[in-house]
Amino acid sequence: MGATWLDKNSYALPMEIEAVLHDSPLQEYFGPPASPDEGKADKGSKKKAGKREHVHHSVSKDFMKNLDELMHVLEATDVHFVRCIKPNDQQKPGVPMQRMVLEQLRCNGTMEAVEVMKAAYPTRIPLKSVMERFAPRMPNLVRAIRPEKGGKSLSRFLAVVLAAAQIDRSKYQVGQTKLFLRAGAGEPIEALLMDDDQGREAMAALEMAAAAEWQRVAAGLVGGVILMR
Incomplete structure (x- = not known):
């Protein structure tokens, strides 16, 4: 059982097939691959026919490599879920069937997702x-x-x-690497980041409010130090 699995897990070709491919006139496709250091050491030199550096290459190792590359791609993305709802049986716009829509929302877990979002911190920055x-x-x-x-x-x-930004303390938590906000609490921050007149006005107001808030916090810190003394 173990030997069979090892055979299936190996990408190495049988020696007979390698010999046939080696004699093929299409050496650019079937010739032995160059080692990574071959071009650096001596680009003009060629390896002797039929000889190559054997590197352990298996199906499982290739799978793990592909999986690792996929995880790097997924970690670099912002994931958004879109739920598609069929509004009516007539396939016409502007004619929603409330019971039909509600049943789909209930069956695909949207109701539970909304409840979880209310109780948790769905916005993470x-x-x-x-x-x-x-x-x-x-x-x-x-x-x-x-x-x-x-x-x-x-x-x-x-x-x-x-x-x-007038975000209540109960609406957010600070983690090791992210700021967690309750549902809807991140809207003021998103408005501040908008590149328009409204966003610039909000940012200017935030700058003034931040200065006033820090003066208040600093005064409290100084007062606490004086009391401790």
């Missing part, structure tokens, strides 16, 4: 992205917090920015 987008726009007073240091400095910076 990398902390690095928040810092890079907002830190350059903040007043010097707020930038002096130096969020790039991470830790408490980053937490204070986020607290100031989110408070200035």
Whole structure:
């Protein structure tokens, strides 16, 4: 059983087939592959016919390599799920059948997904992205917090920015690498990032509010130090 699996897992061709391919006139397709260092060592030199460097090449190893490449591609994407609903049996626009639509929403799990989103934090923004987008726009007073240091400095910076954006503390959580927001809580941040007049006005208001918020927080910190003394 084990020997059979090893044979199936190997990409190596039988020696008889290799000999036939070696004698083929189409050597650019069936000739022995050049080793990675062959071109660097001596581009003019050629290996002796029939000799090649054998590298362990298996089906499972190739599968793991392809899977790893796929995971890298998926990690670089922003995933969005689209649910398609059939509005009516007549296939006509503007004639929704409420019971039919509701039944589809119930059967495909949309109702449960909405409930989970309400109870959880569906909006997730990398902390690095928040810092890079907002830190350059903040007043010097707020930038002096130096969020790039991470830790408490980053937490204070986020607290100031989110408070200035009027996002309630119960609406978000700060993780190790991401900012988690409850459903709908991320809309003010998205509005700030819009490249239009409304977005620029909102960002200008945020800059002023952030300066005022940091003065309030700093005053509380200083007051706490004085009381401790």
